[in-house]
Amino acid sequence: MKTAVMTDTNSGITKQEADVLGIFLMQMPVIIDGETHYEGLDLTHDSFFAALTGNQNVSTSQPSPGDVMDMWDEILNSGYDEIIYIPMSSGLSASCEAAMGLALDYDGKVQVANNHRISVTMRISVMEAKHYADLGASAAKIKELLETNAFNSSIYIAVDTLEFLKRGGRVTAAGAALGSVLNIKPVLTIQGERLDAFAKVRGMKKAKLRMIEALKNDFETRFQGIPKERLRLGAAGAGLSAEQEKEWTDMLSASFPEMDVYYDSLSFSISCHIGPGGYGVGISVIGEYDL
Incomplete structure (x- = not known):
């Protein structure tokens, strides 16, 4: 076979x-001002975020x-x-x-x-x-x-700006404005089915620490007793610089020294909804490979 x-x-x-x-x-397709482009094919990382933060109308679609x-x-x-x-x-x-x-x-x-x-x-x-x-x-x-094995995973995402959650209808214009004034950074989570609110903190530094705290809790509860060789820890980000990517992976590596941390840019489908400057982290349990 x-x-x-x-x-x-x-x-x-x-x-x-x-x-x-x-x-x-x-x-995956991305629609910019009514024209369809494809992630990584005719739409680069830089051109996507330029359109997203400019005055262009950006949305995503299924294939x-x-x-x-x-x-x-x-x-x-x-x-x-x-x-x-x-x-x-x-x-x-x-x-x-x-x-x-x-x-x-x-x-x-x-x-x-x-x-x-x-x-x-x-x-x-x-x-x-x-x-x-x-x-x-x-x-x-x-x-x-x-x-x-599908639900044996956990994701946390810290959002830097409320503007794109407002565009998607997840927060009101008034809530976004107040959040910006107070430097509120929402932390979202994906536990299988959908994207949900998890926490609200002031400042991205506290948001990162809150995600690490949540991961440690997952290790001690949901994933307790699972051998470390069956766990994978991945860092992610939306429109981050190389320096920001390294700082985030280094922070996670210091918090979980027994884990090898890999990094992926968040896809355009996710970045479109959370905006640039977002940070993410996910933990997965791999199977036993017994066939």
Whole structure:
């Protein structure tokens, strides 16, 4: 059985990485002033944030059915027997449910895993899928393994500006204005299904410390007793400078010296809703790899 692994750019995996890893990558669409662009294809990190912070109208969308099926057909016609597709969590986008509907026409050759993850935790699921595929697992078996382990993850995101939450209707204009005056930084969390409010603190330094405190609590409660070799810790950020990225990963490494911390930029789909200057962190539990 030759099973292809496919995901989208919400995993934090770039096209260059995907090519090296042997993973197929769907670039997520971004609409800027009514024109559709694709993350990492014809829309760079710098040009995306320039549009987001400028006077342009920026929104995100799920991939078109045609684009999804064209990629599936191309993969299946290139020597693969099956595909395991890992899109962003169904709780955050309709793209997962839409893909499941499209897969019904493929007689089981395409399996869509709803792994309830995004960003740094979604990356780990993709890497797990690739490991299973290399061991000869079928797409259906990989889907089962990923979904069994789906909720064994945790994400926290600190938002630097309330402007983009206001645009998305998550806070009122008055609330955003007051929050800006008081230097309020919301900390959000993703525990599987959706993005929820977690805490409000003053200043980004306190927001980072609050996320680290939340992670330590997760280690001591939800993930207690799990061997460290089965835990993965990922840092993330939206529009951060190289210096800011290093400062954040160094802070996490100092707080969790037993962990190797990796870094991914937050996808455009997430950054569009939280704005630049946001910080994120996620912890994932990997499976036992028993087939």
